[in-house]
Each structure stands twice: as C-alpha cells, then as structure tokens.
Amino acid sequence: MLAQQVEIRRMMGERTVMQEALFYSFRIEDHVPGDHLLRAIDRFVDLAGIREHLKPFYSAMGRPSIDPELMIRMLIVGYCMGIRSERRLCEEVHLNLAYRWFCRLDLDGAVPDHSTFSKNRHGRFRDSDLLRKLFETTVERCMVEGLVGAEGFAVDASLIRADVHRQRSVPGEEGLPPDVAGRAVAEYLDVLDDAAFGGATPVTPKRINLTDPASRWTAATRGSAFYAYSTNYLIDLDHAIIVDVEATTAIRQAEVLAQRRMIERTQDRFGLWPAKLVADTAYGSAPNLAWLVEDRGIEPHIPVFDKSARRDDTFERSAFTFDHEDDSYTCPGGNRLRPSNRNFSTPRSRVNADGFIRYRAREKDCGACPLKQRCTPKLAARKIMRSVHEGARDLARDIATSDAYLVSRRQRKKVEMLFAHLKRILKLDRLRLRGPNGAKDEFHLAAAAQNLRKLAKMKPIVGLAPA
Known part of the structure; x- marks a missing residue:
C-alpha cells in the first residue's frame, strides 16, 4: 500500500520538500544568458578611475562607506532597464542574478539601502560632478568604437514632467514667497542668474511652483498644462550617439542657450566640430543662425524663424x-x-x-x-x-532649397526617436528628483544609459545577435 502511494505521488509529479544543503557549487556567471543586455553593456563600462575621482570627497575618519562603483553600477542597471524607483532597484538587484553579476555581487553580497543613493546623489556624486563624468566616458567609448562621425549634429529638446503638485503654486508676477524652503528652492535661488533655470530669462513664468520653482508651467503639448523641465540632446547623425545633454527650464530661449553650451562644450571636451547642425524652427532665430554661421562656421540646416508672411494677399x-x-x-x-x-x-x-x-x-x-x-x-x-x-538667414534659406536639406529633415527624426525611447523604454516620462541638480542627474544618467544600449546594439558580442 505504501509503495503504491509513493508511485502515485511520483506519477503526479509531486516535488520533494527543499532541504538546505551544506555546500553549494554555484557560479552566477554560469546563470547569466550570453545574450543578456547587461552582458553586452558590461564590456563598455569602465569605472577604473571612479574611486580616484571621488577620493577628495571622502573622509579618512569614521566608518567605511559603500563602494561607489557598486552604486554607479546599480544606477546603470536602473536606468538601462527602466527601473525608476531606488527602493525597487535595491529589491531587484537583491533578487536578480544578472543584476548581481553586473554589480559584481556574489550570492551573499549585501545590497546597499535605497537611502544610501539619496545621500550620495545629493552629496559626493553631485559635488564631484561624477554623473557628468560618467556620461562623458560613454561618449569617449563611442568615439573609440567609431560610432561618432562628427560630420553633422542634430539638436532638440523634450519636456519631462516635474515631480510636483500642480496646485501648490503662486502667480508668476508675484514671485517666490520668502518663507518657502527646501533643497529644490535653495537650488533655484543659487541659479537665479542663469538663464537656463532662473530669473535671468526675459520670460516671466505664468505660475511658480513652491516645491520646485525651477520647473516651468507649460502648455506646449496637446493635453493640459503641467510643470516640466527640458532635456536637451545634441546627437551625432551617423549612429544617433548623444554627444551632449543639458537640463533647462521649459522655454525656447533656454533651449537655444543650451544648444550653444552643448556645441561649445563638445568642441572643447572632445574636439568635435560638426559641418552642419540640424534643428527645427525653434532654433531658427536670426541671432542664433548668426552665431552658428559667423562664430562657429556651422551650416544651419534649420528653418528660418520668419514672421514676414502676410494674410491679406499683399506683397510679402x-x-x-x-x-x-x-x-x-x-x-x-x-x-x-x-x-x-x-x-x-x-x-x-x-x-x-x-x-x-x-x-x-x-x-x-x-x-x-x-x-x-x-x-x-x-x-x-x-x-x-x-x-x-x-x-x-539668407544662407539658411539657400540651404533649405538643396537636396542635402531634405536628407537633414529625415535625419532629424533620430533625435525624436531617442526621446521616444527615453520615455517609453527607460520610463523617464516624469522626474523622481527635484530641483535643477536633480534634473541634471537624471538626464545625465539616462543619456549615458542610452549610449550604452546603443553600443551594445552596434557592437554585439561575437557570435551573438545584437542585444
């Protein structure tokens, strides 16, 4: 009778209760698929100089800190895989073998608490400009791999919702009340003289949010108005590599200023001098076209911002x-x-x-x-x-009649596709950090993740399909 019951259980596929073994022979390396995205990305992540870069920001006294390379690798995982919550990121790294492998954690390796990220983001990482350096290392690696041609660049901006309550605000003409406080408010007051974020812009905001004053009330989309920042991309047209990124408030004047800063920084940092710049009408003002042509020697493949058209059938x-x-x-x-x-x-x-x-x-x-x-x-x-x-302006009009301009119009879609990828795949349609520095941190990490994913796609592991 007992033998029959055992046989019936076996035929039904009943599993035996798991028992803890005294010893395991287990390698995480053996359990990460060869075509996993993180395995393809890992080849291009070089954090060798990160500790030396952060050394001045650590004290020689007190308790040992969390390894900064571990936290950066975890952030790369989060932004590459679209994990927006730091709390959930810690849980996923704890459970997922591929994430542990990428972060260089063995099975009993401790995962940092989510609060550690906040302390380092608002402290050492931000003071040392580490996340900017991380993004630039991805650009350098793309250049080494031959993915940056520097013959033509494209520039554009996209709105990202701020993490604020839309009703906690005051009319723009009233200004910021003196009794409001917070990290985002302090950062806003620090950049008041910067036209990218503060009060130096000639445009008076319709409303000022009391939680994050640097965010801008905008109705640029078809839906209802909301508070937002702009992420500005400067990309190389060969393979849509992001060569620079800048965070600004959501107005056209700030976006044009960001375009100039990115071009200057790219030339100074990487020695990249594009022959042409592709953009939409927002960048077609007369002073900006003159800056491109006369100061930088760049052909503007940009529609001229012109209001000379007439509606009464008189001569234009x-x-x-x-x-x-x-x-x-x-x-x-x-x-x-x-x-x-x-x-x-x-x-x-x-x-x-x-x-x-x-x-x-x-x-x-x-x-x-x-x-x-x-x-x-x-x-x-x-x-x-x-x-x-x-x-x-006449030069831009002449270029607009050429065949090369038609090609540029099609190429401009590459930067729009990057923004779609940013919001739909990487889930960055709303910020989780507040203030100008929070927007910078998120945009730098997201752009670095997009470059790493592009490297993994364009340079697949030999013998495997593209990631």
Missing part, C-alpha cells in the same frame, strides 16, 4: 529684391526702399533694440504706384524690416 518681403551695394530694397513697382530717405546732421542708429533695420519707401513713390493696393493699401508708404543678421 520675398517679392522685394535686396541690393547689397546700394543697401536698399527694390519693390515690384521698381521703387527703392532705404533705411533713411533724409540726411541728418547728427548720424542716427538705424538698428532698433531687437536688431532690425527698417527700410522705407517714399510716400510720393507709393502714392503714384499702380500696385499700391496690392502692396500697402492701409499705409502711406511700404516698410520692410531687415535683421542685422540677414546674411545668416
């Missing part, structure tokens, strides 16, 4: 021909428009505060012109505004 500015030698426009009726039709004894500045010169026709010429109703039906004489940087 494109119908007027500019004469460089005579410094005048010729209208469709053959008359001249000049900056001044009188000679003054005291020379006057022809450039207004916005950097434009007004060209006017003579009233008697317009009054006798048969095309007046199609040119200036409401004014006595036609006027045209010309930027002092019109040469750069």
Whole structure:
C-alpha cells in the first residue's frame, strides 16, 4: 500500500520538500544568458578611475562607506532597464542574478539601502560632478568604437514632467514667497542668474511652483498644462550617439542657450566640430543662425524663424529684391526702399533694440504706384524690416532649397526617436528628483544609459545577435 502511494505521488509529479544543503557549487556567471543586455553593456563600462575621482570627497575618519562603483553600477542597471524607483532597484538587484553579476555581487553580497543613493546623489556624486563624468566616458567609448562621425549634429529638446503638485503654486508676477524652503528652492535661488533655470530669462513664468520653482508651467503639448523641465540632446547623425545633454527650464530661449553650451562644450571636451547642425524652427532665430554661421562656421540646416508672411494677399518681403551695394530694397513697382530717405546732421542708429533695420519707401513713390493696393493699401508708404543678421538667414534659406536639406529633415527624426525611447523604454516620462541638480542627474544618467544600449546594439558580442 505504501509503495503504491509513493508511485502515485511520483506519477503526479509531486516535488520533494527543499532541504538546505551544506555546500553549494554555484557560479552566477554560469546563470547569466550570453545574450543578456547587461552582458553586452558590461564590456563598455569602465569605472577604473571612479574611486580616484571621488577620493577628495571622502573622509579618512569614521566608518567605511559603500563602494561607489557598486552604486554607479546599480544606477546603470536602473536606468538601462527602466527601473525608476531606488527602493525597487535595491529589491531587484537583491533578487536578480544578472543584476548581481553586473554589480559584481556574489550570492551573499549585501545590497546597499535605497537611502544610501539619496545621500550620495545629493552629496559626493553631485559635488564631484561624477554623473557628468560618467556620461562623458560613454561618449569617449563611442568615439573609440567609431560610432561618432562628427560630420553633422542634430539638436532638440523634450519636456519631462516635474515631480510636483500642480496646485501648490503662486502667480508668476508675484514671485517666490520668502518663507518657502527646501533643497529644490535653495537650488533655484543659487541659479537665479542663469538663464537656463532662473530669473535671468526675459520670460516671466505664468505660475511658480513652491516645491520646485525651477520647473516651468507649460502648455506646449496637446493635453493640459503641467510643470516640466527640458532635456536637451545634441546627437551625432551617423549612429544617433548623444554627444551632449543639458537640463533647462521649459522655454525656447533656454533651449537655444543650451544648444550653444552643448556645441561649445563638445568642441572643447572632445574636439568635435560638426559641418552642419540640424534643428527645427525653434532654433531658427536670426541671432542664433548668426552665431552658428559667423562664430562657429556651422551650416544651419534649420528653418528660418520668419514672421514676414502676410494674410491679406499683399506683397510679402520675398517679392522685394535686396541690393547689397546700394543697401536698399527694390519693390515690384521698381521703387527703392532705404533705411533713411533724409540726411541728418547728427548720424542716427538705424538698428532698433531687437536688431532690425527698417527700410522705407517714399510716400510720393507709393502714392503714384499702380500696385499700391496690392502692396500697402492701409499705409502711406511700404516698410520692410531687415535683421542685422540677414546674411545668416539668407544662407539658411539657400540651404533649405538643396537636396542635402531634405536628407537633414529625415535625419532629424533620430533625435525624436531617442526621446521616444527615453520615455517609453527607460520610463523617464516624469522626474523622481527635484530641483535643477536633480534634473541634471537624471538626464545625465539616462543619456549615458542610452549610449550604452546603443553600443551594445552596434557592437554585439561575437557570435551573438545584437542585444
């Protein structure tokens, strides 16, 4: 009878109760799949100099600290695998063999507490600019692997929601109340003179959030307005490698400033001088085009930001021909428009505060012109505004008629695809850290993770399919 019961249990597949063994022969290395993403990424992670870089920020007294390389590897796991919560990251590293292997932890290795990350992020990591250095090491490795051509760059910005309550705010014209406090508020006050985050921007915010004042109230998307930061990417067009990243408040002026900073930093840090820059109309202002063409020698494959179009079927500015030698426009009726039709004894500045010169026709010429109703039906004489940087604008217009510009329009989608990957795959559609420094930390780590994933895809392990 007993033998029959045992046989029935065996046939039913009943398992025996697990018993602890005295000894195990176990290697984590043997249990990590050869085609696992982290195995492919691990080849390109070099943290050899991290301890030397952080050495000045550690005290020679007190209890031993957590190995900084372990925490950086855990952060890489979190951002590469889309694990946004530090508490959940610690749990996953504790349970997942592949994560333990990547973090160089054996089976009985202790996983740091999630609070340790907060202390180091707001302390040593931030003071030493470690996460910026980590991102730059990924760019250097991409250059070594031949993934950066530096012939053309693209730039764009994307909105990332801030971790704030939208109702805890005050009208922008009232300013920040003096009694609010917090780490994010202190960081905002430290960057008030920086147009990327603070009050140096000429745009007065509609509302100021009391939890994270550097975030900006924006209605740029089709949904309801929200508080956000902008992550700005400068990418190489060959393989969509992120060569620089910058965090700013969510306004166009700050994004244009970030573009200049990233180009300058990339040239100084890596010696990369692109022949062209691809961007959308937000970067097509006259001063920015002039900076690219005259100061940096970069071809602007950018639509010109131009408001000269008319809705009343009258002649647009494109119908007027500019004469460089005579410094005048010729209208469709053959008359001249000049900056001044009188000679003054005291020379006057022809450039207004916005950097434009007004060209006017003579009233008697317009009054006798048969095309007046199609040119200036409401004014006595036609006027045209010309930027002092019109040469750069004309160059951008000429480039926009070329076949190379059509190719650039298609290539610009690469940076948009990176933003889609950032939000959908890496789950960075909302920040978890607050303040300008929190946004910088998150954007640097996310960009580093995207470069590492691109390296793993473009340089697969020999004998295996791309990760």
